[in-house]
Amino acid sequence: MAICSALEENELVLLDKLVTHLQLDAGEVLFQEEDAPRYVFNVATGTLRISKLLSDGRRQITGFMFPGDFLGVASSRAYTCTAEAVTEAAVCRFNAKELEALCDARPELEHRLLGKARDELVAAQDHILLLGRKTPAERIATFLLMLSRRAETWGMPGDPVVLPMARSDIADYLGLTIETVSRTFTRLKSQGVIDLPKSSQVYLQKLAKLRELAGEA
Amino acid sequence: MAICSALEENELVLLDKLVTHLQLDAGEVLFQEEDAPRYVFNVATGTLRISKLLSDGRRQITGFMFPGDFLGVASSRAYTCTAEAVTEAAVCRFNAKELEALCDARPELEHRLLGKARDELVAAQDHILLLGRKTPAERIATFLLMLSRRAETWGMPGDPVVLPMARSDIADYLGLTIETVSRTFTRLKSQGVIDLPKSSQVYLQKLAKLRELAGEA
DNA sequence: CGATGCCTTGACCAACCTCAAGTGGCGTGG
DNA sequence: CCACGCCACTTGAGGTTGGTCAAGGCATCG
Numbered sequence: 001m002a003i004c005s006a007l008e009e010n011e012l013v014l015l016d017k018l019v020t021h022l023q024l025d026a027g028e029v030l031f032q033e034e035d036a037p038r039y040v041f042n043v044a045t046g047t048l049r050i051s052k053l054l055s056d057g058r059r060q061i062t063g064f065m066f067p068g069d070f071l072g073v074a075s076s077r078a079y080t081c082t083a084e085a086v087t088e089a090a091v092c093r094f095n096a097k098e099l100e101a102l103c104d105a106r107p108e109l110e111h112r113l114l115g116k117a118r119d120e121l122v123a124a125q126d127h128i129l130l131l132g133r134k135t136p137a138e139r140i141a142t143f144l145l146m147l148s149r150r151a152e153t154w155g156m157p158g159d160p161v162v163l164p165m166a167r168s169d170i171a172d173y174l175g176l177t178i179e180t181v182s183r184t185f186t187r188l189k190s191q192g193v194i195d196l197p198k199s200s201q202v203y204l205q206k207l208a209k210l211r212e213l214a215g216e217a
Numbered sequence: 218m219a220i221c222s223a224l225e226e227n228e229l230v231l232l233d234k235l236v237t238h239l240q241l242d243a244g245e246v247l248f249q250e251e252d253a254p255r256y257v258f259n260v261a262t263g264t265l266r267i268s269k270l271l272s273d274g275r276r277q278i279t280g281f282m283f284p285g286d287f288l289g290v291a292s293s294r295a296y297t298c299t300a301e302a303v304t305e306a307a308v309c310r311f312n313a314k315e316l317e318a319l320c321d322a323r324p325e326l327e328h329r330l331l332g333k334a335r336d337e338l339v340a341a342q343d344h345i346l347l348l349g350r351k352t353p354a355e356r357i358a359t360f361l362l363m364l365s366r367r368a369e370t371w372g373m374p375g376d377p378v379v380l381p382m383a384r385s386d387i388a389d390y391l392g393l394t395i396e397t398v399s400r401t402f403t404r405l406k407s408q409g410v411i412d413l414p415k416s417s418q419v420y421l422q423k424l425a426k427l428r429e430l431a432g433e434a
Numbered sequence: 435c436g437a438t439g440c441c442t443t444g445a446c447c448a449a450c451c452t453c454a455a456g457t458g459g460c461g462t463g464g
Numbered sequence: 465c466c467a468c469g470c471c472a473c474t475t476g477a478g479g480t481t482g483g484t485c486a487a488g489g490c491a492t493c494g
């Protein structure tokens with residue numbers, strides 16, 4: 001059971017009183033930029049996307065969230081991003097105020113949240129490097145390796161990587177267009193670096209080449 | 218006095234025992250990616266840059282740090298970025314282990330660190346949007362407004378914006394080349410949006426236009 | 435006064451984006 | 465069971481933008 005899985009047993013007991021379990025359909029909005037940040041969430045199952053919009057509709061996905069990840073922690077006055085379900089998903093919802101009160105009583109909870117925030121910050125810096133300086137092929141390689149590792153840490157197979165999100169989501173995450181994402185997949189396939197029997201299933205055939213592209217020299 | 222200025226009076230007393238004051242020359246390295254993260258730093262005066270490198274030398278600056286900012290908080294096993302002084306700078310250095318121990322004794326200190334981490338995360342997400350989806354002119358506009366606000370929060374004039382960093386730093390921060398940065402400044406100047414009497418001094422002549430470009434519609 | 439380093443400008447090119455058409459898989463309905 | 469339509473993905477042609485390479489200004493400093 002992955003429910004609230006980032007928490008320890010003793011913390012769970014305390015949190016149980018504050019938590020509501022939600023089931024989301026694919027595409028459903030969990031919260032939106034500018035909403036009052038009344039809740040904090042923990043992903044149980046499924047994949048969510050966190051995104052920001054410019055006024056003319058350009059979209060940037062700042063991250064995908066998987067089981068165990070927290071959402072809404074960075075917010076104080078308002079959510080700074082929108083969160084939507086990519087697939088069907090289950091999340092635990094905590095009242096933010098109550099959670100904060102609990103943090104005062106149980107400092108180790110705040111310690112855990114700080115740890116999570118740190119991890120997210122490291123991930124954000126990697127993403128910044130990717131968007132600022134990597135080529136399309138390098139971005140795709142980095143992305144595939146990230147998904148592969150994510151799956152492995154959850155006991156899923158890391159090799160056929162399953163892409164739960166559409167090309168448009170990948171494009172908006174990697175700062176590219178759908179067409180460039182598609183062409184880059186095709187090129188990597190024709191070079192034998194990956195295989196792509198279905199559009200949502202990627203075999204990592206030349207792992208060393210992918211690592212090199214991702215900048216893990 | 219900006220020394221350790223992000224901290225409260227009572228915290229300062231406790232921290233005083235752990236702190237070392239350092240003076241950095243422009244260009245000096247404070248810590249490097251891969252170093253053991255033995256210290257956490259707080260900027261007192263000056264400007265620092267935080268960057269990551271790809272193996273072929275491509276560089277991405279993930280952020281500039283100004284007085285009051287913390288460095289090295291995101292690290293656990295190793296620093297994930299390099300920190301260098303852009304200008305002469307003064308920083309407070311804390312032993313990471315001792316600081317962590319102090320956090321256990323004084324939860325409100327950890328609470329403050331979490332707040333800082335949250336702010337950095339929000340800034341990182343804005344940076345991700347910038348790098349993934351904004352045009353060069355929009356990036357420059359966003360950057361100038363950020364510097365202007367930063368200066369104002371420290372009681373400095375927000376209008377002639379002073380650029381302490383070189384064009385190469387701006388380029389590596391905004392995911393552009395120096396040439397594109399330079400051309401974009403020139404274009405904004407010829408449109409009367411900014412004035413640029415010296416290469417390190419920018420007058421924000423059409424603030425509304427800059428805000429529009431930055432996406433603050 | 436010359437040298438150095440940074441910034442600006444110009445010409446050219448390639449990469450990525452745009453626009454548009456084509457392909458394929460899947461679900462629905464006949 | 466097959467045909468159709470829908471939607472997502474792929475592919476193609478062509479244009480624009482930002483990068484590359486190279487030269488030229490400008491200030492600072494010895």
